[in-house]
Amino acid sequence: MEISSLDRSHAGTRIERRYGQKVRAFRRYLPVYLFILPGMALFGLWTLYPLLDAFVMSFFNWNPNPVAQSPFVGLQNYLEAFSDPVFWQAFRNVVFYTAVTVAGQIILGLAVALLLNRKLFALGFFRVLYYLPVVTSWVVVSLVFAFLFSSSDGPVDWFLGDVLHLIPDTQSWLGSTTLALPTLMILGIWKGIGWNMVIFLAGLQSIPNELYEAARVDGANRWTLFHAITLPLLRPTITFAVVILTMGGFGSFIPMFVLTQGGPLHSTETLLTYAFSNAFSSFDFGYAAAITYIFAFVVFLLALIQIRLMRRKIEY
Amino acid sequence: MYATLETAKARSKQGLSPWMIVGRVLLYLVLMAGALIMLSPFAYMLSMSFNPNGYTLPSPGDVIPAHPTLNNYISAWTDANFGQAFFNSVIVACSATALTVLLSASLAFAFARYDFPGRNILFYGMLATMTVPGIVLIIPQFVLASRLGLVNNRLGLILVYAAGMAFGVYMLRGFFEEIPQELFDAAAIDGSGIFRTFWSIALPLARPALAAVIIFSFAANWEEFTWAIVSTNDSSLYTLPVAIQQYYSAHGPAWGVIFAGSVLAMLPEVLVFLIFQRHFISGIRAGGVRG
Numbered sequence A: 001m002e003i004s005s006l007d008r009s010h011a012g013t014r015i016e017r018r019y020g021q022k023v024r025a026f027r028r029y030l031p032v033y034l035f036i037l038p039g040m041a042l043f044g045l046w047t048l049y050p051l052l053d054a055f056v057m058s059f060f061n062w063n064p065n066p067v068a069q070s071p072f073v074g075l076q077n078y079l080e081a082f083s084d085p086v087f088w089q090a091f092r093n094v095v096f097y098t099a100v101t102v103a104g105q106i107i108l109g110l111a112v113a114l115l116l117n118r119k120l121f122a123l124g125f126f127r128v129l130y131y132l133p134v135v136t137s138w139v140v141v142s143l144v145f146a147f148l149f150s151s152s153d154g155p156v157d158w159f160l161g162d163v164l165h166l167i168p169d170t171q172s173w174l175g176s177t178t179l180a181l182p183t184l185m186i187l188g189i190w191k192g193i194g195w196n197m198v199i200f201l202a203g204l205q206s207i208p209n210e211l212y213e214a215a216r217v218d219g220a221n222r223w224t225l226f227h228a229i230t231l232p233l234l235r236p237t238i239t240f241a242v243v244i245l246t247m248g249g250f251g252s253f254i255p256m257f258v259l260t261q262g263g264p265l266h267s268t269e270t271l272l273t274y275a276f277s278n279a280f281s282s283f284d285f286g287y288a289a290a291i292t293y294i295f296a297f298v299v300f301l302l303a304l305i306q307i308r309l310m311r312r313k314i315e316y
Numbered sequence B: 001m002y003a004t005l006e007t008a009k010a011r012s013k014q015g016l017s018p019w020m021i022v023g024r025v026l027l028y029l030v031l032m033a034g035a036l037i038m039l040s041p042f043a044y045m046l047s048m049s050f051n052p053n054g055y056t057l058p059s060p061g062d063v064i065p066a067h068p069t070l071n072n073y074i075s076a077w078t079d080a081n082f083g084q085a086f087f088n089s090v091i092v093a094c095s096a097t098a099l100t101v102l103l104s105a106s107l108a109f110a111f112a113r114y115d116f117p118g119r120n121i122l123f124y125g126m127l128a129t130m131t132v133p134g135i136v137l138i139i140p141q142f143v144l145a146s147r148l149g150l151v152n153n154r155l156g157l158i159l160v161y162a163a164g165m166a167f168g169v170y171m172l173r174g175f176f177e178e179i180p181q182e183l184f185d186a187a188a189i190d191g192s193g194i195f196r197t198f199w200s201i202a203l204p205l206a207r208p209a210l211a212a213v214i215i216f217s218f219a220a221n222w223e224e225f226t227w228a229i230v231s232t233n234d235s236s237l238y239t240l241p242v243a244i245q246q247y248y249s250a251h252g253p254a255w256g257v258i259f260a261g262s263v264l265a266m267l268p269e270v271l272v273f274l275i276f277q278r279h280f281i282s283g284i285r286a287g288g289v290r291g
Helices: A010-028 A030-057 A076-082 A085-116 A123-135 A138-148 A155-163 A180-205 A209-217 A222-233 A235-250 A254-259 A271-280 A285-314 B002-013 B018-049 B071-077 B082-113 B119-129 B134-147 B154-163 B166-178 B182-189 B194-205 B207-223 B226-231 B240-251 B255-275
Strands: none
Touching: A010 A030, A030 A285, A030 B082, A030 B119, A030 B134, A030 B154, A030 B194, A076 A285, A085 A123, A085 A180, A085 A235, A085 A271, A085 B018, A123 A180, A123 B018, A123 B255, A138 A155, A138 A180, A138 A254, A138 B018, A138 B240, A138 B255, A180 A235, A180 A254, A180 B018, A209 A222, A222 A235, A235 A285, A254 A271, A271 A285, A271 B134, A285 B134, B018 B071, B018 B255, B071 B082, B071 B255, B082 B119, B082 B154, B082 B166, B082 B194, B082 B207, B082 B240, B082 B255, B119 B166, B134 B154, B134 B226, B154 B226, B166 B207, B182 B194, B194 B207, B207 B255, B226 B240, B240 B255
16 A cells, blocks of 8 residues: 555545555455355355356356366257246146145145134134245145055045045046146145134234224124235235245156156146256257256246236225 | 223124024034035045055045054055155154254354354355255256255255245244343353254244244254255165155156055144144134134
């Protein structure tokens, strides 16, 4: 910093002073930087760097062998995805799966929350019970559903076939191209009801009771109370749930991977099972990285659109 | 507020009309039916895990086994090697949780209490990565891990789990910001630096918030599957979820053993949940008595 030349310009001085300040600030906070170094290093190496690396990878015909050449292919991986029928099938599956499971979870979660939002005998018991699937891992619940829906001697087959006589004696569920995805949807909804219940109970309890009291004095019935007070005031909660659940639905992977591997005939393929098999079965890492980036972009876009739409509706 | 309480009291004094009793009964019936749907998968899981025939129930209607046995648990622990997997899961989940909680607390503390240059970029940059689904990272993480020789390695599992710390940083930063400055001023006068202030003042004060982060982080690490299946193919290093899935894909519907392993996999998380319910379902109890 000891520049003592005579021809220092004003601008030069200012830059130097600013530079000097920065160096001083840096020196002053050196212990703080050292303090955050381990955490930042771990985060940088295993989160930030992979994030950028995946983006770079998606523009290469990436070869996992470090000695081999990985030619730059520009947007080819992305174009390949857009003309790949399996990619589009996976995309459709994910949209369908997400639409049904998000709607199902929100409607049932809200219904349970409304039922439990009162003084009740064994209230805590019911809440814990409905929450149990949420704290059970995806691998475990997936396998339990594989058992429940196993054909010919599974409990669901038995109940619907032998007890209620609604379906033929042996119905294939996860092995059927038409029923495998709906079976996975039932699993997804069942596992998520408890989470939605908790979110909606919190939302319901933030609505001031005075509003209901005043409306009741005005002679409003239950449906009016729900429709005119509960639903509008729950809108932020619903938005939050829709955004989070949509991300989850688009990112579903474990139940499909464990139960169907995306089959039969790609009928339960999701974007991530497809990316996964491209990376770790075909070793086409560049293509897989492109698919995950398309996925991340779509999820981001959907979240923005949902937040916009929900906000607009409140403002009437 | 008083008016609300008064009307509520008045209403409860009137007693229950016949319609309200019918409503109550219906409500309980609906709740019981719902509870049955939520619970029956677990009932079947438990039942199969104690069933002498590990492949099918005598009849799908008989949920309670007539001759319960622990054989499935014994062969799950030994033959299926779920004992080793349980041990691996404990080591990996506990180390990763300890590391992530310590490091996210340190970052949160610095972000909350020190106005150093670059603070906002680092903090908001970290938050921004939370919007990226974690699975996008799996492929490049695998490439990185294989370059560093951390594939098929417990350390590789631990480091990747511990790096998922953005949520903890976000939660704890809010907590550290709430602590009154006076508590830190005394330490500053004593001339203690950031390391000592953090260790001897901030961390002890943050115990309740740390407990919440520990619970969530442990639950996430305990049940993580995707990174574990990508990065390990040596069966002696499998964590429990991977071991169970691999057993299923190799042996098919050997439900007795699979569900004995599943019960092992569920136990720690469910116990943590039952003990710390209030953290999971927080704020619900307080308002739960409202009419």
